[in-house]
Amino acid sequence: MNYRHLFHAGSFTDVVKHVVLIALLEAIARKDKSYCYIDTHAGSGAYDLLSEQAQKTKEFVSGIEKVIQCENPPAIVKHYIDCIHHINAQLTGEKFSSLRFYPGSPLIARYFARPHDRIIACELQPQEYQSLRNTFINDKRVAVHHMDGFLGLKAFLPPPEHRGLILIDPPYENPDEFIRIAHALPTALKRFAGGVYAIWYPIKTKSQIEQFYKTLKREIAQPIFTIELTIYPDLANHLNGSGLAIINPPWQFAETIEEILPWVWKALTINNQGAYHASLLK
Numbered sequence: 001m002n003y004r005h006l007f008h009a010g011s012f013t014d015v016v017k018h019v020v021l022i023a024l025l026e027a028i029a030r031k032d033k034s035y036c037y038i039d040t041h042a043g044s045g046a047y048d049l050l051s052e053q054a055q056k057t058k059e060f061v062s063g064i065e066k067v068i069q070c071e072n073p074p075a076i077v078k079h080y081i082d083c084i085h086h087i088n089a090q091l092t093g094e095k096f097s098s099l100r101f102y103p104g105s106p107l108i109a110r111y112f113a114r115p116h117d118r119i120i121a122c123e124l125q126p127q128e129y130q131s132l133r134n135t136f137i138n139d140k141r142v143a144v145h146h147m148d149g150f151l152g153l154k155a156f157l158p159p160p161e162h163r164g165l166i167l168i169d170p171p172y173e174n175p176d177e178f179i180r181i182a183h184a185l186p187t188a189l190k191r192f193a194g195g196v197y198a199i200w201y202p203i204k205t206k207s208q209i210e211q212f213y214k215t216l217k218r219e220i221a222q223p224i225f226t227i228e229l230t231i232y233p234d235l236a237n238h239l240n241g242s243g244l245a246i247i248n249p250p251w252q253f254a255e256t257i258e259e260i261l262p263w264v265w266k267a268l269t270i271n272n273q274g275a276y277h278a279s280l281l282k
């Protein structure tokens, strides 16, 4: 496990993932009944953008920094930016803090959770786990586990709340990660058929994504909504963009995404390259 998210924190792919995550969290919170948010590959909490690692790649410059500078964001993007400012103010102790820290998915989910919602976060890398544990040390609503996220799917499903959002966001260090996900999902869905699942994936080659979609369709009976956003053309062996597959998308989720995706793409694209697309898998 060599992957460290600090090199990529706040990148354009993080922006897309976290805006979609917030759209899902807001959709699930429309009903007052409590939910459980499960983050199978949670990362370390907050990422210091002044750290040597973040400064080495500066991926946040073409991600969150761009979005923060754009005008007239749609409501969900505004909530995302508010969340980042709020967490920065908390961590730096400054009221009008600049962008020093980028919050990872568990911190974002924690910001949007209501008093009766719960969060479970799994992280396998020892240092990342320790940092995540420290982040939520006195927080009774967040349970942090040092464990394989795929085992977490078995251990924590179904949640007693019977309402849940599960983010599956592995590092794709191994070429078989797509296959591992496609095989883990049917078991998870057997335990918790009505859960909302969000699976993040990198977009490098079209054929890999087409194969992934085919496998998902074959393995899963529930509706699957896919969101893709690229900021480069089809460059070979290059991270051209990223996508999310949403199993059991909430009511009116497609409309929400259709509304925000063009704005997000415009904010992130490099010279109008790449494209965006969202639809139900057929």
Ligand SMILES: C[S@@+](CC[C@H](N)C(=O)[O-])C[C@H]1O[C@@H](n2cnc3c(N)ncnc32)[C@H](O)[C@@H]1O
Pocket: 001, 003, 004, 005, 017, 039, 040, 041, 042, 043, 044, 103, 104, 105, 106, 122, 123, 124, 125, 128, 147, 148, 149, 150, 169, 170, 171
């Ligand atoms: C892409 S990062 C997570 C980013 C985070 N979800 C976010 O959006 O801010 C993937 C994380 O998964 C961790 N990881 C790798 N293999 C894992 C496994 N089998 N189970 C749980 N975590 C794992 C890595 O250490 C890394 O922190």
